Amino acid sequence: MTIARPPTLPEEIPAAPRPSKYMRPRRYFSWPAVVIGLIMGLAGGLFYAWNVNPISEVDTAPWQLRQEDKNHYVVAIALSFAHDGDLNRVQERLLQLRLNTDPIQYVADVACDLASGGYVDSSSGLSAIRSMMVFYQLQGRSGCADTLIELDTDEPETQVLVLPTPTLAPPASKTPTPIRNDRATATPSTLVIVPTSPPQRDFVLVSVNTFCDSELTGIIEAYVQDFNGDGIPGQPVRVRWDEGDDTFFTGLKPERGPAYADFEMEEGKGYTVEMPGLSDPTTQPLVAVPCTTDDGEQALTSYRVVFRPVN
Amino acid sequence: MRRFFVSLFAGFIVGVGLGLYLGWIQFPVQFVNSPAADLAENFRDDYTVMIAAGYQADGDVIGAIERLRILNEEDIPEYVQDVTVRYITNSRDVDDIRNLVALSEALGKLLPIMEPYRQVTLPGQQP
Numbered sequence: 485m486t487i488a489r490p491p492t493l494p495e496e497i498p499a500a501p502r503p504s505k506y507m508r509p510r511r512y513f514s515w516p517a518v519v520i521g522l523i524m525g526l527a528g529g530l531f532y533a534w535n536v537n538p539i540s541e542v543d544t545a546p547w548q549l550r551q552e553d554k555n556h557y558v559v560a561i562a563l564s565f566a567h568d569g570d571l572n573r574v575q576e577r578l579l580q581l582r583l584n585t586d587p588i589q590y591v592a593d594v595a596c597d598l599a600s601g602g603y604v605d606s607s608s609g610l611s612a613i614r615s616m617m618v619f620y621q622l623q624g625r626s627g628c629a630d631t632l633i634e635l636d637t638d639e640p641e642t643q644v645l646v647l648p649t650p651t652l653a654p655p656a657s658k659t660p661t662p663i664r665n666d667r668a669t670a671t672p673s674t675l676v677i678v679p680t681s682p683p684q685r686d687f688v689l690v691s692v693n694t695f696c697d698s699e700l701t702g703i704i705e706a707y708v709q710d711f712n713g714d715g716i717p718g719q720p721v722r723v724r725w726d727e728g729d730d731t732f733f734t735g736l737k738p739e740r741g742p743a744y745a746d747f748e749m750e751e752g753k754g755y756t757v758e759m760p761g762l763s764d765p766t767t768q769p770l771v772a773v774p775c776t777t778d779d780g781e782q783a784l785t786s787y788r789v790v791f792r793p794v795n
Numbered sequence: 796m797r798r799f800f801v802s803l804f805a806g807f808i809v810g811v812g813l814g815l816y817l818g819w820i821q822f823p824v825q826f827v828n829s830p831a832a833d834l835a836e837n838f839r840d841d842y843t844v845m846i847a848a849g850y851q852a853d854g855d856v857i858g859a860i861e862r863l864r865i866l867n868e869e870d871i872p873e874y875v876q877d878v879t880v881r882y883i884t885n886s887r888d889v890d891d892i893r894n895l896v897a898l899s900e901a902l903g904k905l906l907p908i909m910e911p912y913r914q915v916t917l918p919g920q921q922p
Contacts, residue, residue, distance in 0.1 A: 512798075513798070513801075514798050514799050514802040514803075515802070516802075517798075517799045517800070517802030517806060518802045518805060519806060520803055520806060521802065521803040521804060521805060521806025521810060522807070522809055522810040522813075523806075524803075524807050524810060525806060525808060525809060525811040525814060526813055526814045526817075527814065528807075528811055528814060529811040529812065529813060529815045529816075529817070529818060531814075532811075532818070533817070533818020533819045533823075533824075534824050538818075538824040539819050539824065543835040544833040544834050544835060544838070545834075547827075548825065548826055548828075549828075549829055549830070549831055549834070550828040550829060550830060553829075553830060553831035553865055556831060556862065557831070557842065559862070560845035560846055563845060563846065563848060563849025563852060563853070564844070564848040564849060566849065566852040566853070567849060567851045567894070568848060568890065577845075606861075607858075608853075608857060608858025608861060608862075609858075611853050611855060611858065612858070615849070615852070615853075
């Protein structure tokens with residue numbers, strides 16, 4: 485017996501399959517597995533490249549040297565300077581050490597370390613440290629080597645000659661005096677002969693200008709130029725003030741040109757500028773007084789001085 | 796499961812390659828406590844030139860040898876000679892060549908090619 489469907493019921497429609505991840509077409513790769521594998525491989529590759537088999541280091545730069553050899557490198561720089569006096573080259577070489585401190589003071593510190601150890605036991609070491617001392621002292625730096633090692637200086641020595649000075653015979657007198665054999669007596673006197681050199685005036689201060697700049701506040705900018713106005717590096721410039729002086733050299737800031745050297749003044753103090761032994765000092769002191777820039781900012785007056793050869 | 800491991804392996808291979816590239820080429824290990832013997836050739840040359848200049852300043856050939864010893868060269872006179880010849884053939888700075896020639900001569904390694912750069916002391920001239 486069959487049961488007839490009521491004519492009012494619609495034809496039965498098969499139900500749509502529920503969406504399921506099992507029904508989606510499978511990708512060839514499992515991306516989560518790829519990511520996990522990638523991370524594992526990356527970690528393993530880096531570990532191998534950095535720890536197990538790092539690239540062999542054959543192109544070491546001076547800044548990568550161990551401290552001991554870095555000291556040797558600094559010694560070589562100072563020795564080279566002792567021969568050629570080329571400050572620009574010294575600066576380039578010191579920059580290769582990528583120091584975080586004042587490179588010239590670093591030379592003083594290395595000299596201090598070496599002078600404190602056994603490096604000075606040999607004459608070669610002693611000579612090297614003296615070369616370093618000459619270098620950093622010329623730049624106005626100091627270190628403990630100054631107290632540990634005496635620097636050979638080529639300053640003119642004071643020569644003391646003891647010469648006999650004859651005493652003149654006494655004038656004749658009416659009263660006869662007994663004849664004496666010792667007519668002249670030698671009395672020691674001291675004659676001090678100090679070698680002198682004629683004053684050198686190779687350079688002359690041709691201009692002094694002032695300017696007011698908030699970024700260059702209280703600066704003495706010194707330029708040493710030749711006849712054509714081209715900069716001359718390695719020239720000493722000395723600044724004097726009440727309590728002391730400082731000597732610095734042109735060309736140590738190559739980005740400002742070979743003629744350039746600068747000095748930072750203290751507010752209210754007066755300074756004279758000269759090239760030691762080569763020029764006369766400025767007649768009027770340069771004073772770091774407050775000024776106002778074009779932008780209305782407060783700063784200290786800066787000076788720009790130019791030295792050129794005489795004739 | 797097989798698909799998972801194949802994907803893991805593929806990712807691992809790619810990751811290893813990427814890691815080696817980064818570790819060896821892009822961000823290689825930078826040593827900071829290297830001996831002077833590992834200096835790059837241009838810095839070794841520069842160091843040698845500096846020592847030669849120092850020799851010109853103090854005339855201390857033993858000191859120069861001692862200072863060059865940190866480069867770990869077996870035969871220092873031979874090494875100085877090689878550097879000098881290379882500087883001459885590459886037309887490097889004349890002052891550097893003169894310093895190197897002076898040191899080579901002091902080490903007994905003067906070659907004919909160095910003669911033009913040799914500094915001689917004339918009679919009555921300060922050495």
